Amino acid sequence: MSKSSLTLPKILNKSIVACSRFFQIETLQLRFSNGEERDFERMKGSKQGAVLIVPFYDKDTLLLIREYAAGTHSYELGFPKGLIDPGETPLEAADRELKEEVGFGAKEYSVLKKVVMAPSYFSSEMTLFVANDLYPERLPGDEPEPLEVIKWPLSKADELLARDDFQESRCISALLLVLKDLAQNNDIN
């Protein structure tokens, strides 16, 4: 990898060009190291980032939620997730979201990976967690209707991956990382 390609472009100017209640669109005037100048647009997201949790109901069963998604105007299957509130750690947010959306806490959380949606346009980071050793505990959420919680056997992961309503790349990444870890642990044992 050449040194020059790792020299970040210089931000000559930036300004907010549009904003709504949830989104801010920023334009960047950039000069690349080869002298080329371009304007880029990006979305300013939540600074705190977000979390997603893969909850193991038992060693063979995951918990999914089915929730209305306004972007696609459809009901989607996925893992519980949400924004990190100001002052929360990612772990605290994961535990709160699990209690709000699924009605369980977990005694054990581990981080799978940090991901971003589309780094060309968004900065917000999401931490993917696995939750084990669940116990019932519900916190009130802000959902407009109760979320449907679904037990999904790990043995049917391929069926889940083939479904049209399990299509969010962050959920797919989380599921595949879990399956990969399980396969590697089985190889070792």
Place this chain on the structure above:
Amino acid sequence: MSKSSLTLPKILNKSIVACSRFFQIETLQLRFSNGEERDFERMKGSKQGAVLIVPFYDKDTLLLIREYAAGTHSYELGFPKGLIDPGETPLEAADRELKEEVGFGAKEYSVLKKVVMAPSYFSSEMTLFVANDLYPERLPGDEPEPLEVIKWPLSKADELLARDDFQESRCISALLLVLKDLAQNNDIN
């Protein structure tokens, strides 16, 4: 799964509340089947959608690109990708992007899966392809600087997944789907 949870909320009203050169933010006034009313915001994206290509340079080696990402203001490793142009099929877009960004065409494409970024906020769909049987052919792209193309051995996939600059969930999903397919084919053979 209860019937009521599959009744889509009614869209009472929708309007564009902010827009820029690339983005349109729409607000939806929704009434859920339980009578609850809420306003949601979502982004209107490219109707055509997008493609991402996992190119096999040979049976043991993938091709990656390193590209500036404005959202995170960083150089990121990932697979070639781009928007589908009006009038193009996803396959035609994949072949064009591969030629523009990597300098190769492919004689064989197969679809891994269709994914979305975050269905709560976005509708745009991305088709993930695998490209095999490459041959050199370059089309001019619109990048502000030449993209760095990197050969990455499949045997080092875990190192790639552990890197902080390989963090886009759609790239992670594509890589893990490829690894899963390879593992299943090895089990069969």
